[in-house]
Amino acid sequence: MCKSWKTYLLWFAQEHVEFRYAEIESLLSLFKIDMRYLEQPKNEPFWIVQFSSENDIKLLASRSVSLRNCLELWCHAKSIPQLHDKLKCFPRNLMEQHFKSNRSFKIEVETFCKHFTQAEKINKIEAFRAVSLTNPDVIFQYIEYYGTEANNPPELPYEVASGLRQLIKKISLKTRKFIGNTSMDPQLSLLMANQARIKDGAIVLDPFVGTGSLLVAAAQFGGFVLGTDIDYLMLHGRTKPSRIKQKVRDKNESIRSNMQQYNLEHRYLDVLVNDFAVPFWRDDIQFDAIITDPPYGIREATERVGTIKENYTVEEKHLSTHVPAKIEYGISNIYRDLLRFSAKHLKNRRPNEDYNENCLPSHPCLKLVANCEQGLSKVTSRRLLTFEKINHPTDEELRMTHNGIMDFREKYFIVREETRKERRTKEARIREENRLKYGKNQDK
Numbered sequence: 001m002c003k004s005w006k007t008y009l010l011w012f013a014q015e016h017v018e019f020r021y022a023e024i025e026s027l028l029s030l031f032k033i034d035m036r037y038l039e040q041p042k043n044e045p046f047w048i049v050q051f052s053s054e055n056d057i058k059l060l061a062s063r064s065v066s067l068r069n070c071l072e073l074w075c076h077a078k079s080i081p082q083l084h085d086k087l088k089c090f091p092r093n094l095m096e097q098h099f100k101s102n103r104s105f106k107i108e109v110e111t112f113c114k115h116f117t118q119a120e121k122i123n124k125i126e127a128f129r130a131v132s133l134t135n136p137d138v139i140f141q142y143i144e145y146y147g148t149e150a151n152n153p154p155e156l157p158y159e160v161a162s163g164l165r166q167l168i169k170k171i172s173l174k175t176r177k178f179i180g181n182t183s184m185d186p187q188l189s190l191l192m193a194n195q196a197r198i199k200d201g202a203i204v205l206d207p208f209v210g211t212g213s214l215l216v217a218a219a220q221f222g223g224f225v226l227g228t229d230i231d232y233l234m235l236h237g238r239t240k241p242s243r244i245k246q247k248v249r250d251k252n253e254s255i256r257s258n259m260q261q262y263n264l265e266h267r268y269l270d271v272l273v274n275d276f277a278v279p280f281w282r283d284d285i286q287f288d289a290i291i292t293d294p295p296y297g298i299r300e301a302t303e304r305v306g307t308i309k310e311n312y313t314v315e316e317k318h319l320s321t322h323v324p325a326k327i328e329y330g331i332s333n334i335y336r337d338l339l340r341f342s343a344k345h346l347k348n349r350r351p352n353e354d355y356n357e358n359c360l361p362s363h364p365c366l367k368l369v370a371n372c373e374q375g376l377s378k379v380t381s382r383r384l385l386t387f388e389k390i391n392h393p394t395d396e397e398l399r400m401t402h403n404g405i406m407d408f409r410e411k412y413f414i415v416r417e418e419t420r421k422e423r424r425t426k427e428a429r430i431r432e433e434n435r436l437k438y439g440k441n442q443d444k
């Protein structure tokens with residue numbers, strides 16, 4: 001079925017501008033939403049885009065932190081006379097569905113980078129009176145907008161959907177129970193969680209968790225969260241308070257109490273004291289996302305457990321009270337370890353990572369006109385490819401043997417066979433070791 005596209009204006013908060021595009025792209029990919037850019041987005045707070053369904057916009061707005069709101073765009077122009085001219089050409093039937101006598105209305109004149117007095121704003125509204133719509137009594141409603149579903153209008157006129165900006169206030173550091181000197185700003189935390197495409201039920205780790213701001217953000221989007229940090233005092237809420245007026249920390253200051261404060265305790269798995277340089281995770285543990293803000297050695301030290309002394313040992317009797325020494329954990333080593341750790345422990349998000357358009361079957365006489373994917377499971381999908389014949393083949397083309405397709409069976413099933421074989425060998429080795437260790441029948 002052919003999609004019908006409508007034009008919308010996305011209005012963004014002019015903060016963390018660098019993160020905006022990445023956030024929106026991540027959410028479009030997370031929700032599999034089709035959005036067309038009518039202009040290449042730059043740093044301006046307004047994007048002109050198209051959606052084929054208003055539900056898509058609502059879904060996008062329900063998660064976006066950078067989006068302020070979204071409006072259906074009737075017309076736009078570089079000058080006011082031009083705008084009036086364009087508005088005259090806007091299809092009346094699309095307008096009229098919003099001009100109902102029993103509807104309340106609100107006109108908002110918003111300006112960006114320039115302030116207008118209330119009187120000036122009213123003049124702007126009045127100027128539309130001059131637009132020769134046939135019935136002047138309804139002109140003042142020109143900005144009222146209730147979406148396109150006449151039977152099911154949204155509660156608020158004006159916006160198709162508004163973003164999640166209120167969440168930034170909800171998890172503000174000003175009112176958060178447990179914070180520290182390096183607590184991450186809520187807006188950035190939410191943007192990071194969105195870029196990590198956190199889905200409901202995702203397992204999310206922050207290996208440099210600090211006071212857990214990123215866990216709060218990830219849990220807001222449905223993640224089950226856990227974190228680690230080298231700082232025992234931090235994880236136990238025993239560091240010096242960072243609020244100027246606070247002399248001592250409350251007894252129950254902790255990441256868990258932050259989660260309780262936001263009714264997110266059910267999303268909290270745990271936090272553990274751990275030096276990231278000495279990972280303690282099982283080899284086969286997999287996370288859906290790792291979001292973190294590692295130390296960079298300015299506000300906090302970059303350190304790891306270790307000593308420069310050679311052949312250093314701790315006597316048995318001191319072990320229970322021993323506090324390990326720390327050495328410098330250089331930034332380049334932190335990043336190396338983080339990338340290695342992520343490569344090993346992140347779930348593979350792209351089951352079809354081998355897919356790209358170049359590996360589709362092709363023929364010089366056939367033009368690919370459609371390529372639709374049907375997801376079959378988390379790791380497999382199939383495609384409907386539609387070709388149109390554009391030329392009759394020459395003799396040479398008829399004899400063509402190579403069509404550019406990789407052998408799926410060979411590529412995937414042989415690898416699996418090998419893995420199975422490796423597993424059998426490993427099991428046999430363990431049985432043999434157990435037999436040697438425990439005797440004949442103890443091979444479990």
Ligand SMILES: C[S@@+](CC[C@H](N)C(=O)[O-])C[C@H]1O[C@@H](n2cnc3c(N)ncnc32)[C@H](O)[C@@H]1O
Nearest residue numbers: 183184208210211213229230231275276293295
């Ligand atoms: C920039 S702070 C993280 C702040 C955190 N995003 C928050 O909102 O509070 C970096 C954290 O890394 C921790 N850290 C430093 N070295 C570490 C190491 N080797 N292993 C684990 N954590 C470490 C510090 O204790 C600090 O809490």
